[in-house]
Structures are given as C-alpha cells and as structure tokens.
Amino acid sequence: MKNVIVYAENRRGQSRKVTFELASEAGKIAAALGGAAHAVVLGPASARLADQLTNYPFESILLNEDPEVESFLLDPIVDYLAAAAERLGPSLILIPNTLSGRDVAGRLMVRLRAGMVADVVEVQVDGDAVVCTSPKLGGALVTRCALRPADYGVVTVRPNAFAVATSGGTARIEPLERLAKSYAAKIESDVEEGSSELALEEAPAVIAGGRGLGGPEPFDTLLKPLANALGGAVGASRAAADAGWVPYNLQIGQTGKTVTPALYIAVGISGAIQHKVGMRASGTIVAINKDAAAPIGEFSDLLVVGDAFRIVPELTKLIETAKGQHS
Amino acid sequence: MKVVVTVKLVPNPNAEKRIDPENKRLVRAGVETVLNPYDEYALEAALQLKERVGGDTTVTIFSMAPDSLKEGLRRALAMGADDAVVLSDPGLEGSDVWATAAAMAAALRTLPFDLLIVGGLTDDSSTGATPGALAEHLGLPCITNARKIEISDGAIEVERETDTGYQTVRGPLPALLTTALTFAEPRYASLKGIMGAKKKNIATKTLQDLSLDVPVGAAGSKTELRSFAPPPARGKGKTVEAADGPAGARAIFDFLAEKRLV
Ligand SMILES: Cc1cc2nc3c(=O)[nH]c(=O)nc-3n(C[C@H](O)[C@H](O)[C@H](O)COP(=O)(O)OP(=O)(O)OC[C@H]3O[C@@H](n4cnc5c(N)ncnc54)[C@H](O)[C@@H]3O)c2cc1C
Ligand SMILES: Nc1ncnc2c1ncn2[C@@H]1O[C@H](COP(=O)(O)O)[C@@H](O)[C@H]1O
Numbered sequence: 001m002k003n004v005i006v007y008a009e010n011r012r013g014q015s016r017k018v019t020f021e022l023a024s025e026a027g028k029i030a031a032a033l034g035g036a037a038h039a040v041v042l043g044p045a046s047a048r049l050a051d052q053l054t055n056y057p058f059e060s061i062l063l064n065e066d067p068e069v070e071s072f073l074l075d076p077i078v079d080y081l082a083a084a085a086e087r088l089g090p091s092l093i094l095i096p097n098t099l100s101g102r103d104v105a106g107r108l109m110v111r112l113r114a115g116m117v118a119d120v121v122e123v124q125v126d127g128d129a130v131v132c133t134s135p136k137l138g139g140a141l142v143t144r145c146a147l148r149p150a151d152y153g154v155v156t157v158r159p160n161a162f163a164v165a166t167s168g169g170t171a172r173i174e175p176l177e178r179l180a181k182s183y184a185a186k187i188e189s190d191v192e193e194g195s196s197e198l199a200l201e202e203a204p205a206v207i208a209g210g211r212g213l214g215g216p217e218p219f220d221t222l223l224k225p226l227a228n229a230l231g232g233a234v235g236a237s238r239a240a241a242d243a244g245w246v247p248y249n250l251q252i253g254q255t256g257k258t259v260t261p262a263l264y265i266a267v268g269i270s271g272a273i274q275h276k277v278g279m280r281a282s283g284t285i286v287a288i289n290k291d292a293a294a295p296i297g298e299f300s301d302l303l304v305v306g307d308a309f310r311i312v313p314e315l316t317k318l319i320e321t322a323k324g325q326h327s
Numbered sequence: 328m329k330v331v332v333t334v335k336l337v338p339n340p341n342a343e344k345r346i347d348p349e350n351k352r353l354v355r356a357g358v359e360t361v362l363n364p365y366d367e368y369a370l371e372a373a374l375q376l377k378e379r380v381g382g383d384t385t386v387t388i389f390s391m392a393p394d395s396l397k398e399g400l401r402r403a404l405a406m407g408a409d410d411a412v413v414l415s416d417p418g419l420e421g422s423d424v425w426a427t428a429a430a431m432a433a434a435l436r437t438l439p440f441d442l443l444i445v446g447g448l449t450d451d452s453s454t455g456a457t458p459g460a461l462a463e464h465l466g467l468p469c470i471t472n473a474r475k476i477e478i479s480d481g482a483i484e485v486e487r488e489t490d491t492g493y494q495t496v497r498g499p500l501p502a503l504l505t506t507a508l509t510f511a512e513p514r515y516a517s518l519k520g521i522m523g524a525k526k527k528n529i530a531t532k533t534l535q536d537l538s539l540d541v542p543v544g545a546a547g548s549k550t551e552l553r554s555f556a557p558p559p560a561r562g563k564g565k566t567v568e569a570a571d572g573p574a575g576a577r578a579i580f581d582f583l584a585e586k587r588l589v
Binding site: 011073074078097098099100102103104105106107109110111114115116117118119131135136137138139140141142143144145146147148150153156183184185186187188189190191192193199205230248249251254255256262263265273274277280281284285286288292297298299300301302303304305306307309310311312313314315317318319322 | 338340341344346353364365423424425428448450451452453454455456457458459460461462463464468469470471472484488489490491492493494495496497498499502507508509548549550551552553554555556557558561563564565566567568569571572573574575576577578579580582583584586588589
C-alpha cells in the first residue's frame with residue numbers, strides 16, 4: 001500500500017459530510033505511506049463534487065459521470081473502483097461506513113484480494129503495516145487491527161471520526177475510462193423520501209426520544225424544536241420505532257444506527273444495552289427521565305430527573321434566547 | 328425452490344465480553360450465544376417465502392462456527408428452518424473477514440440454492456462486508472436491505488430501502504439478498520417447533536470437504552489484532568432532581584454552557 005484512494009460516495013453530486021472527512025484525512029495517511037492521495041467520483045451530475053474536492057490535498061480526482069451508475073446496484077461502482085485501483089497501483093482504499101459503503105467494501109475486498117478493517121475511527125502507519133482503530137462488540141472494546149503488508153487494503157470509516165479541513169488543493173480532475181457493461185440486476189424505480197433531513201449519523205447533536213414520549217406528536221412538537229435550536233437531528237429508541245411513532249431510519253442502537261454526536265440528549269429513554277451500544281461513544285450525554293433509577297443514568301454525564309413534557313420546551317426557549325443574544 | 332440463510336451465533340449482548348490476552352480472540356467458551364439479530368430477520372424472510380411459494384421450498388441454515396456451538400442452531404430450526412449445515416474446523420480459528428468470506432463461499436458452493444439470504448451486520452465483528460464479499464466470490468447479484476420480495480419465473484423483484492427512500496430491483500435467480508429490519512419481526516418458536524427441531528438434521532462440513540484455493544484461519548487472514556482495550560471509562564455523571572420544568576431546563580442549560588455546547 002502506497003497511495004490512498006477515497007471513494008467519494010454521492011448521489012447526483014450530493015455527498016455526505018463523511019466524504020469531506022475522508023478527503024481531509026487521506027493526504028496525511030498518503031504522506032505517511034510515502035504516496036499520494038486520489039479520489040474517485042462516479043455517477044451522473046457528479047462533476048460538481050469533483051470540483052469541490054479540488055479544495056483538498058489530492059493529487060488526482062478520477063471522474064466518470066456514467067449515467068448507468070444509477071441504473072444498476074453497486075456493480076458499476078465496484079468495477080470503476082477496481083479499475084482505478086489498478087491504474088493507481090498498490091493503495092489503501094477509504095470508504096464511508098454507510099449502507100452502500102459496506103457493500104462496496106466487501107466486494108472490493110474480494111476483487112482486490114485485499115485485507116479489510118471496518119468501522120475505523122483512526123488510521124496510523126506503522127512501518128509497513130497500516131494500523132486501524134475501531135470499536136467492536138457494540139463499543140465494549142476498542143481494537144487496534146493491522147492490515148498486513150499487501151498491495152491493497154480496504155477500510156470503512158465511521159462518520160464523524162475525522163475533522164474536515166480544506167487545504168493545499170492542487171488536484172487535477174482526470175477522466176476515468178468508461179466501462180460500458182451491463183449487469184443482471186437492474187434498478188427499475190428509485191424513490192426519494194425525506195432526503196432533506198440532516199443525516200442522523202452526521203448530526204453534531206442528536207435529540208432522541210423513547211417510549212416515555214407516549215406517541216408520535218411529541219417528536220414533532222417537543223424534540224424537533226429542540227433539535228432545530230441545537231442544529232441537530234431527531235433520533236429514537238427502538239420502542240418508539242416499533243410503535244410506529246417514527247420511521248425505522250431514526251432508530252439508534254444495536255439494530256439501528258450508531259451515532260457519535262458531540263451532544264446526545266435522551267428523552268424518555270430507559271437506556272437498555274441495545275440502545276446504549278448505538279450512542280455510547282457520543283461526546284456528552286444528557287438524559288431526561290422521570291425515573292431516577294433509569295439505567296441511562298449509569299452512562300450519562302447528566303441525568304435530570306423530571307417530566308420531559310415540562311423540561312424540553314423550557315430548555316428550547318433558553319437555548320433560543322441565548323442564541324438571540326449572540327447574533 | 329431452495330433457500331439458504333446464513334446465521335451466525337454471537338455472544339449474548341448482555342453478557343460480559345472478553346478477549347483472551349494470549350491469542351487475542353474473543354472468548355466464546357462459557358458465554359451464552361444467541362442468533363445474530365439481523366440473521367433472525369433474514370430467516371423470517373426465508374420462512375415467509377416458504378409459506379408463500381409453498382411446494383417443495385426448503386430453508387437451510389448455514390453457519391460457520393466451532394463445533395461446540397452448533398447445537399445453538401436448534402433455535403433457528405425451531406423457528407421453522409428445515410435443516411442446517413455447519414462449517415466447523417479448527418483450521419478456521421482466527422479467521423478475519425477475508426478468510427471467513429472465502430471459507431463460507433467455498434462451503435456455500437457445495438450447497439444448491441436459488442436464493443441466499445444473508446444478515447446485514449453481525450453483533451460481534453460488525454463489518455457488514457460479508458454479504459458483498461460472498462456475492463463477489465459466488466458471482467451473484469447482491470441485493471441488500473430488502474423489505475419486500477416477489478419471486479416469479481426464475482426472477483426476483485425486490486423493494487429495497489436506501490438511505491433516502493427505496494428502490495425496486497429486478498434480477499435473475501440465483502441471487503444474494505440481505506433483509507431490512509422493516510421486513511417483518513422475526514417469529515418466536517412455537518412449542519411444536521421446539522420439539523420438532525430436536526429431530527432436524529445439522530450436518531457438519533470441515534475444510535477437507537471444500538475446495539479452497541486460499542489459506543484461511545489466522546494464517547490466511549490479511550489483518551491482525553494488535554491490541555484492544557475497553558473504551559475510556561464513562562462514569563456515572565451528575566444526577567439532578569428537577570423541582571419543575573424551568574428548573575430542569577436551567578440545570579441542563581447551565582451544564583451545556585459549561586461544556587460550551589450552547
Ligand atoms: C435483539 C434486540 C435488538 C434491539 N435493538 C435495539 C436498538 O437498536 N435500539 C433500541 O433503542 N432498542 C433496541 N432494543 C430494545 C431495547 O431492549 C429496549 O426495549 C428499548 O431500547 C426500550 O426503549 P425505551 O427506552 O424508549 O423504552 P422504555 O424502556 O419503556 O423506557 C421509557 C423510559 O421513559 C421514561 N419516561 C416515561 N415518561 C416520561 C416522561 N414524561 N418524562 C421523562 N421520562 C419519561 C421512563 O422512566 C423510562 O425510563 C433491542 C432489543 C433486542 C432484544
Ligand atoms: N461465521 C458466520 N456464519 C454464518 N454467517 C455469517 C458468519 N459471519 C458472517 N455471517 C453472515 O454475514 C452477515 C454480515 O456479517 P458481518 O460482515 O460480520 O457484519 C451476518 O449477518 C451473517 O448472516
């Protein structure tokens with residue numbers, strides 16, 4: 001492994017913050033490996049993402065706006081990434097740990113006969129090995145795992161692990177050769193629903209509600225205003241998702257999302273182990289719960305014992321007032 | 328139709344997890360195991376297909392696990408799977424995701440199937456890379472995060488959830504699927520199911536039964552665990568009894584202000 005390749009996951013040029021986190025870190029890792037950083041940008045209308053990435057320390061940005069990337073599942077993306085990896089030579093490939101990032105990584109691992117480490121929060125170069133830090137077993141252990149020396153390595157990176165910093169962009173945008181191929185499984189329709197919401201995994205603050213909220217309305221009337229005041233997103237426990245109060249894509253925990261915001265506020269959530277594993281790595285944890293003995297108190301920085309319906313609106317007001325004074 | 332579901336036995340999430348400091352592997356002996364939650368959803372999807380398609384449809388469980396754990400698969404058989412195949416060999420110990428996928432793929436090549444349903448993520452290793460890796464090894468279409476499945480005339484139509492909505496996908500069989508958690512709640516085993524499972528067959532395969540072209544186990548792995556530690560301790564913080572709403576809000580606000588979070 002000498003170079004670093006960033007897979008710039010995007011949808012019509014729209015990308016998640018994690019792409020820019022990878023772009024910010026890639027140059028440092030490449031320097032430690034004695035190589036250069038490159039990005040691969042694929043799909044229709046993705047040229048504007050390639051342009052944005054020229055603000056980061058890449059040597060080249062390989063671009064193909066092949067519209068077919070949207071017609072098939074991840075097959076064309078895997079083919080393009082493998083072609084880019086071949087062209088750029090031995091490299092470490094950084095992929096966001098997202099729903100589709102995980103699929104891409106597994107397939108690329110086999111295609112390139114590469115080692116792979118998942119859900120990485122730190123990458124260090126140690127001699128001829130690349131050492132990755134990642135939480136395992138629902139965060140119960142933090143492991144350091146080395147990719148043994150090999151031509152290729154694949155790493156999926158947890159969102160919010162690296163800071164975004166633009167610097168020293170001198171990259172050329174170069175075309176990646178078109179691979180005109182057809183694949184067996186075809187996407188027949190593609191429907192967008194509520195994509196304007198801030199992605200839960202990337203939000204700097206998460207306000208999560210549980211069974212204690214008693215129904216769907218408080219998610220809109222209580223939590224949403226607080227999340228807006230804090231510039232964050234609304235999440236939920238499984239009990240709330242199972243009850244149909246919120247869609248499953250807001251569920252946090254073992255069978256939901258893993259989030260690591262700077263601030264996590266759990267409202268009416270008891271703090272079951274299956275919930276804890278999805279949020280325990282958050283910066284600061286605040287819980288609002290009626291029950292002083294709720295397990296969430298065991299791993300919160302602050303537990304306020306009281307009625308969420310009375311506390312949350314007041315808290316939102318205090319934050320809004322404070323913001324008003326500063327602006 | 329033949330459906331194979333991959334099921335991993337993982338430590339109970341409530342049990343304490345330890346890594347053996349000598350060989351740096353998760354201590355599985357003496358720790359209660361459960362079916363990996365995502366795999367229960369995969370199995371539920373398979374069982375519903377069996378009920379819908381009917382005929383001679385069978386559901387086979389496949390697991391790679393130490394011999395000592397294989398009885399744990401009776402729980403999957405009790406839910407309604409027909410039989411199970413376990414790949415078990417001391418030579419597999421210490422396999423990382425690369426070696427695991429290579430060994431699983433080689434074993435799956437020996438089983439006939441039209442549909443392979445894989446869980447989305449494991450509780451213990453959580454790479455989420457296994458479905459893609461198996462699809463690549465076996466040359467199958469890889470349709471992940473399915474919430475609705477229709478089968479007709481050797482083709483499969485799937486509604487799959489994406490980060491921002493959903494897609495419908497059509498492909499040929501055989502294919503590999505993973506299921507979304509919205510598919511349907513996994514069923515509980517009935518008493519009859521539990522009794523019946525005792526008589527169902529769990530076949531064992533070893534590495535000798537496979538034609539593998541790469542080394543597996545610790546030696547065949549491409550990664551190596553260097554060290555591990557518990558995360559920085561997160562002690563019990565402050566508890567404040569709020570006399571009323573404004574007092575509770577003030578306590579939180581002051582705390583956040585002190586931490587420069589507001
Ligand atoms: C295999 C498996 C996977 C699972 N995966 C997940 C997962 O991914 N995510 C997840 O969250 N759970 C998961 N669970 C479920 C988990 O075990 C808990 O059942 C769930 O987290 C409980 O949700 P809750 O805290 O909202 O509800 P409860 O445990 O019922 O807690 C409600 C809390 O609200 C408090 N409360 C009530 N009224 C008020 C009020 N007015 N003001 C303030 N507080 C109030 C109560 O004191 C209580 O502590 C999983 C379970 C299993 C078995
Ligand atoms: N040892 C195993 N035996 C059976 N299935 C497995 C095994 N390891 C992984 N899988 C399957 O692959 C899925 C994803 O696993 P992972 O890539 O480890 O997160 C799981 O949900 C299982 O269905």
